[in-house]
Amino acid sequence: MLQGACVAGGRVTRRRGENVNDFKGKTYAEALELLAERYGETEALVFGEQRYTFRDIKAEADRASRRLLRMGCRPGDKVALWLPNRPEFLWVWLGASQAGLVTVMLNTRLKRDEAAYQLKQSDSRAVVVPGEGGFRDFLEDIAALSPVVAGGSAGGELPMLERVIACDPPGADYPGALTWDRLDEAPADGGMYARDPDAPALIVYSSGTTALPKGAMLTHAVWRKAFDHGERFRQSADDRLYLCVPLFSILANVNGALTFWSRGSCVVLDERFEAERALAAIERERCTAVYLLPLMIDRLLAYDGFEAFDLSSLRTGIVVSSNPDHQSLAAEKLGLRDLVTSYGMTETSSAVTRTWWSDPLEVRTTTHGKPLPNIEVRVAEPDTDAPLPPGEVGEIQVRGYNVMAGYYNKPAETARAFTQDGWYRTGDLGEMLPDGALRYLRRHGDGFKYKGFNVSTAEVEAAIRCHDGVREAAVVGLPAGAAGEVGGAFVVPEPGETLSAEELMDALSAQLASFKLPAHVFFLDALPKTAGTDKVQKYRLKEFALAELAARGCQPDTGA
Incomplete structure (x- = not known):
């Protein structure tokens, strides 16, 4: 066993024993080869009636590499997944x-634009989508953007896109x-195979808090990071994760699949969440872990017949919420007695701090744990980046091998995201506790989270301002119980214009993913602003909306 050390809030803290991480410095190909050698015929993935071993996973990945390379993809090319x-x-x-290409993951709820x-x-050169039978016609959306789908050459709105691939007959x-x-x-x-792990x-x-999304570039080091996640779960090859969270999210891909595979555990994958099918799968596959949103907990417990399912195999997991009540409910009602809490984000390759399964439940529901090995976490004064002592609230900042390589093709945004000495500015507020644990509090800037999805208020505001007759717009997050927060939109019409909420929402529905749509629309004569700087006083808008x-x-609204 090794003893690790890290800087937390300007102090060095010693960790409990952590397993040697054999994924340090390994590429995707090397990590997959290690898993195939170490776990071989152990079951690694279950999807309905389909079952795959760790050797199968390596074989399928190799087959995918050969197909993409034969198709003409070259190292550095971008391959998008909209699945x-x-x-x-x-x-x-x-x-x-593993072949040196860069995988681009797209949210399946995105609208066409x-x-x-x-x-x-x-700069994606290929995109992989479902074919016939999908829950939406992804090919129809791509066909409206690129002539490739109709048999033409690259062009249209996506001049770099050369290949469109359907998993089912198109x-x-x-x-x-x-x-x-x-x-x-x-x-x-x-x-x-790619050879450079960096x-x-x-x-x-x-989404962050800017008007347009930013693509965080993550390296092969996600495997190293994934392995370190598992120690605090008390994870072993006997564990089985029920995973219905979308794979395009960092919670599901790095924090989910890679984390459990890195220690020989099986992932029981489901295409979507439904209470009955989740309960049945957990019982049938004897799952020991599950990742849940608060609404999922509510629906599981409210399901008629919940008591008839045997969930005694469950012991651990993650609840995506900063509300301690949600954590306690999962521990008490679903049997997640070893659940852990974490803090992290896409740009940091998921969790950078995590509690231990053995910490008292109060600790695991009110803090977000201590830094993972070789990752530095501090709380700093947002305007000066000066480190703050324990107990003072400031911006959470992170430094380490796990932090993104930057935002793709956004050098200015990348520069603003880091301090001069390499600390990543998360934009989140928190405090470091005297024992070196972190407590996340809230976002520092604009933005909110709805049902686990980050919503950029600036992005929604920009969409509203595109509507004819809108002079100004502002969006704030409003509390919505288990759903987190929903959007409240404040709209100032142009003089003489008459707008309706229905008309505005119809227009936004064609532009934005459903989770970004405001739940409430308020029309005002003017937005409240500060004197001198002319900044919108969003706290006053929130007060007005709640009143x-x-x-x-x-x-x-909590939404459906």
Whole structure:
């Protein structure tokens, strides 16, 4: 066992014993080879009736690499995944990244224009989508953006996009779309693998608080990071994770699949959350861990027949909430007695701090744990970046091997995100406790989280301002119980214009993913602003919204 050390809030703290991390310095290909050698025929993935071992995962990743290379992809090329949860998501991701390509993960709830921005901004040369039978017609959206789907050459709104690949038969309407399992494969070649563990291998878009999303570039070091997650779960090869959180999220891909695979554990993957199917899968597969949003907990406990399911195998997991009541409910009602809490984000390759499974429940529900090995976490004064002592509230800042390589093709945003001495500015407020643990409090700037999704208020405001007749717009987050927060939009019409909430929402529905849509719209003659700087006083808007909703006898919508 090794004894690790890290800087937390300007102090050095010693850790409990942590396992030797064999993934340090390894690439995707080397990590997958290590898993295949170490765990071989151990079950690694369950998806419905499909079951895969660790050797199968390596074989599928290699097959994906050969297909992408035969198709003409070269090291550094971007391959986008616009897929719901299914095994092909994992095969393409692992195969692309181990071959030196960069996998770009897109939220499946993005509207066409939102997806177009991310595909274009990332310079994606190929995109993989479902075919017939998907919950939406992804090919129809791509066809409206690129002539490739109809059999033409690259062009349209996505001039870099050369290949569109469907996991299912694409149908006669899309003659230019390729079918994944019919692609030719390049010959097996050990030289096809990437060798630089510090090279970008993944781009995940994070809304943050700016008007346009930014693509965080993560390196092969996500494997090293994933392994260190598991120690504080008391994770072993006997564990089985039920995972229905979308794979495009950092919680599911790095903090979920890679974390559990890195220690030989099985992932029971589901394409979506439904209370009955989740309960049945946990019982049938004897899952020991589960990742949940507060609304999922509510629906599981409210399901008629909940008591009939045997969930005694469950012992640990993560609840995506900073509300201690949600953590306690999961521990008491679902049996997650070893659940842990964490703090992290996409730009830091997921969790940078984590509690231990053995910490008292009060500690695990009211703090977010101590830094993981070789990661520095501090709380600093937001305007000066000066470190603050324990107990003082400031911006959480992170430094270490795990922090993103930067925002793709956004040098100015990347520069602003770091201090001169390399600390990443998270934009979150928190405090360091005397024992070296971190407590996250809230976002420092604009933005809120709805049902686990980050929503940029600036992005929604920009969409509202595009609507004819809108002079000004501001959006704030309003409390919504288990859903987190919902958007409250404040709109100032142009003089003489008459707008309706229904008209505005119809327009926004065509522009924004459903989780970004405001739950409430308020029309004002003017936005409250500060004297001199002319900045919108959003705290006053929030106060107005809460008072107005209370007067109407209603509360902010939690959504479906």
